[in-house]
Amino acid sequence: MKIFKNVKILSIILIAIFCLFKLKKINSLLLTNKFFIVSDSIFSNEINNQINEFINKNLVQKSLKEASKILMDKFSFINNIKIQKKNLTYSTIIINGDSPLYQINDGYIFSQSGKILSKDFFKNENINSLETITLNSDVKNLNSQTINFIEKIPASLTDEFKIFWENDNSIKLKSKNQNFTIITTNKYFPDNKISEICKKLYQEVLQNPDVKQNTEVITDLRFSNQIVVSLKGG
Numbered sequence: 001m002k003i004f005k006n007v008k009i010l011s012i013i014l015i016a017i018f019c020l021f022k023l024k025k026i027n028s029l030l031l032t033n034k035f036f037i038v039s040d041s042i043f044s045n046e047i048n049n050q051i052n053e054f055i056n057k058n059l060v061q062k063s064l065k066e067a068s069k070i071l072m073d074k075f076s077f078i079n080n081i082k083i084q085k086k087n088l089t090y091s092t093i094i095i096n097g098d099s100p101l102y103q104i105n106d107g108y109i110f111s112q113s114g115k116i117l118s119k120d121f122f123k124n125e126n127i128n129s130l131e132t133i134t135l136n137s138d139v140k141n142l143n144s145q146t147i148n149f150i151e152k153i154p155a156s157l158t159d160e161f162k163i164f165w166e167n168d169n170s171i172k173l174k175s176k177n178q179n180f181t182i183i184t185t186n187k188y189f190p191d192n193k194i195s196e197i198c199k200k201l202y203q204e205v206l207q208n209p210d211v212k213q214n215t216e217v218i219t220d221l222r223f224s225n226q227i228v229v230s231l232k233g234g
C-alpha cells in the first residue's frame with residue numbers, strides 16, 4: 001500500500017514537472033513584453049518609433065512566428081525579421097530593411113526587391129545620393145513590365161543618363177553631360193552594348209559640319225532591328 005502511495009506521489013510530481021516543462025516551452029515561443037529592437041540603420045527615427053509602438057500594442061505574447069508575419073505584413077519596407085529569445089522575459093528583435101535603389105519622382109523610393117516605398121521610411125543620408133527616375137504615371141500602380149525594366153537598369157547607365165518615363169512606349173534616357181537622348185519602351189532595355197552603339201552614332205552626327213553645336217541628337221530604339229537617329233533644335 002505504501003509503495004502504491006509513493007508511486008502515486010511520484011506520478012503527480014512527474015506530471016507537474018512535465019506541465020512546467022511544456023509551459024516553459026510554450027512561453028519560449030512567445031514574444032515577451034520586454035524586448036530590444038535592433039533595426040536597420042537605413043530607417044528614419046519616426047519609422048523606428050512606429051515599429052516600437054506597434055510591437056508594444058499588438059505583438060506582446062504573440063507567437064514569434066506570428067509576430068514576424070504581422071510585422072512583415074504591416075511594414076512593407078521590412079525585408080526580414082529575426083526574433084531571439086534570451087530568456088523567458090527578454091527578447092531581441094532584429095529587423096532588416098529593403099534597401100533603396102532609386103528615387104522615383106519626389107516622394108518615393110524604388111527598392112532592390114522591386115517595391116515602391118515612401119521616402120519617409122528612410123533616413124535622408126541613405127537616399128539623397130540615389131539616382132532619380134522621373135515617371136509620368138501613377139507611381140503606386142506600376143505594372144510588372146515597368147518594375148522589371150527598372151530592376152534591370154545597371155548603375156553604369158544611371159551614372160550617365162537621367163531617366164524620364166513619359167509612358168510605357170516612350171522612355172527617354174537623357175545624357176547628363178551631352179546633348180544626347182536614347183528613346184526606348186518598357187519592352188526593350190538598352191543594355192551597355194546598345195548604349196555604346198548609340199553614343200557612337202551621336203559622335204558620328206557631331207562630326208557633320210552642318211550640325212550645329214547645340215543640336216540634340218536622338219537615337220530611337222522603338223523600331224524593329226534598327227536605330228533611328230533624329231535631330232532636334234540647333
